[in-house]
Amino acid sequence: MNGINELNQLKAKAVKDFEVTDGYRVVVGMATCGISAGAKPVLEKLREETAAKGLSNIQIVPTGCIGMCIYEPIVEVFEPGKDKVTYIHMDPDRVSKVVSEHLEKGKPVVEYTIGEGEGDKLRNLDDVQFYKKQKRVVLQNCGLIDPENIDDYIAIDGYQALAKAVTQMTPQEVIDLMKASGLRGRGGAGFSTGMKWSFAAANEADQKYIICNADEGDPGAFMDRSVLEGDPHSVLEAMAIGGYAIGATKGFIYVRAEYPVAVHRLKIAIEQAKEKGFLGKNIFGSNFDFDIEIRLGAGAFVCGEETALIASIEGKRGMSRNKPPFPANKGLWGKPTIINNVETLANVPKIILNGPEWFRSMGTEKSPGTKVFALGGKINNTGLVEVPMGITLREVIYDIGEDCLNGKAFKAVQTGGPSGGCITRENLDTPIDFDNLVAIGSMMGSGGMIVMDEDNCMVDIARFFLDFTVDESCGKCTPCREGTKRMLEILDKITAGNGTLEDLDILEELAENIKNTSLCALGQTAPNPVLSTIKHFRDEYVAHVVDKRCPASVCKALLSYFITDACTGCTRCVRVCPTKAITGTVKQRHVIDQDKCIKCGACMDACTFKAIIRK
Template structure:
């Protein structure tokens, strides 16, 4: 095996790839060859490093230098100075590292030092398209252990003892789910990996599949052994082409090495995996709708019971776990349940991956022990809101979750605490909002999403969410009444109690949580016909102040001729003509136009 003195790790996740990381890789390879360093320096494409805000990211080892916001144009200088002459190019370093003469290891950088990587342990470290790199980090050892040293019941007990809960949102015990399927007799059983990640702003599962696909394949085989299944399906969104490509490579490599297929580890156990592509329906994240889709039917939820463990895919016993849940399994097998319970909380052990987005300085992927506070995630890791704006709310759990306020910043994050304050863990989306966000508009945004994604099978979800959206639209247009707020709340509770599946049952959460914590904003829209954040266009007014110099610039740029006034005199805006486009305010060099 060739030994290299330096390794150039380049993020090959979707975010960095969209910002030209493949071109950066190509230029590094060409320049390294040009400098005759190709026998000394190796370029490695990895999965996501997590700090997406600073992408594309390049880390050079053994120094551990963290080059941020990399461009193709910077490659030559880094190759000539750093790789050839050993001089770090500090002006391109991630800011925090550049401040010190000695480069901080990643574990000491603010973004990373409070994280604990379990599901993401290999992301940003290994080449996901090289099975040997996964094996070098104890890959497939957990599968070998269970097949050669443990009975299926012992595997289920170990996972149950770890306290691992489903990371897809429901938080149900993984070991119990496996235990329900194991005793059921059938000629065929199935293991499904749910990679249908549909929450706006969520990319946790995608990043695991892109950065460490073998961890999921290994866990699926372990689950198959535990319940007696020989067939697995990965249901993944077709909008994840990099993840799909790397899964295809990983499955092919695992089969070539006998780690998938027949007679694994000479144990007599057979297990194979196929990929099924989803067409982007959010409802197919619900397990029964997902199975319908795999069977070639329209993705619509069905009543439970029977539960999938008894009667699932094609009527056979089936277990369904999401990507992050499965990514934890090999490490639990190798390190034991007590290790997994050594971090997190008593009721929610382990870690949780969050996609941190919205009004936050450090957009990216975060994995923290359960029990970490929202304040630590948003401020210590996320860096707070940009431009010194005041934090207002955070939406956890995506469209199914709820908005929490600054009063909740010190709540430890786990399944129980988030549910108690009107939100939920969900799959791990965490959208931060600042003082410029209108909470009525936020509720409308999420509800518009769920209305569009409803499968239409049950009346409460199909009709009820549509009526809720109509009320919210009425309120944001300044036509709402106080009776509408009562109607909205009552309708929300009815939909939660009567919808068929989780999509409908949780769809009202953003509305209920914003009504609870930001009712004053709803009342301002209704009583004062005013949007306090200045977001809802129908309620906006553009006003010209006495700072106006009468330059006429705004009147010349107004597309509908709504601004009147003479040269060197204060102008006025005809509110009946004004279409509230904001062009006048953007063009005013004296900042004499305000939005109310």
């Protein structure tokens, strides 16, 4: 690749293939969630049927995450001059009908489309409430392009930003532009990306590195996976731009081994980029060399912390160390190193091409741009949601997520994963940005947003997160290794019905100590889920320790099963009870012996008369 002209020639050719001028472009959502829901047989059937019928004017494209997980497998049909048609819950039988009706005869199969159509009006994903308040920047290409075909990326201005940066801008100009955009790191803390780059750029060294942190460990967040699976080239392009800005010639992508599809697509993308000359020596004839290598994680949450991540790439146990020195001064193998998160990087090419003013036109003054959230838990519309910063939580949960499942009452939303906290109804009108979420006792984190309803016990949730951090603590510093373990023991005691009011005070005291004295962010934030649930749901904790009752009926040890008057004496429950705790005469009301009952709930599941209650 010699210069921008050559890229533009490639683009002109790629655009011809990408844009459908006659016939159809059919995309199948093939990210991990789509594949899990059965997208592979759907894609195979599409290829098979169109080939069998000899339909030649059809492009079948496997693509990344379309975003709305609950409708997977999703197939979208694009036709020139018409709105796209979105088919949901596809299976091979449905494919046969779509091929013979829509692709062959031009008549969309209304009953398989989203919203089941309203009369003759076809609905597609753009009409759905879920997408109306979204603003897709990072996820723009996911679900549109074929991530395994670099030409698709080139057709939509791929590698134009890299070409612009290395041929028309100095490294300092790139950094100034990033600073002006106000982009803040999407991995958690929200540090200015331009500032970070300037620190590493200011250091003189024979070798510098840029690392993409794709160790997305926050349970319940999967936006980085979606970007890597749906638009891997955007991350490679951004790393090369970052490398040019700070003077690094080598990049590493540290990705979780739990994401095999993402790893596979990254490998293909790197190969293709090398082949075209976007990576390698003398990129765009600018004398700038840059190469990228993939390193796999091996299942350690702490490796999302930058110093632990560096240790892991070096081939050691992933344990964090004291900062300073910061990685920008002394990082991988002691050299200046910049670590950026996937979502942060995915913004970079777009900022270079469209300018900082464009980026600042979205979001809030201090947190410009958009943020991707993984909306999950007890909510109707689960999926990936990209919204401008400054939108309220209420809009995300009620307008985009369309309320809790099964009409249950909303209780709290958890952001920031094991490092974050719960946000309650009173704070739902807070505009989302880095600083506001911290102010209400949570944090942005990587963007997990888990909704909880009246059936979730907040003590149990706190215990769940602590269980996670205890397991994932690297063991280097005492407050985190020992302290979180002690907190978990207390929470276990409380959920087992043996807690006291004093335990709550000890929990809070321990939590403050661990926050103040742990070595890295894992320990410093580990007590947050406990502190925020005690703050907002103290009554639930009190119910557990004083009344020995779990208000949400989750903590097994605190539940009792009773048989009501609705019992017909059918004896079904007697037969399923593993401890023979239920007695009674046929056709008469039965009773449960509370001493023998192990609270397994088998009787309740077996009862067809709803005569067994739990409280």
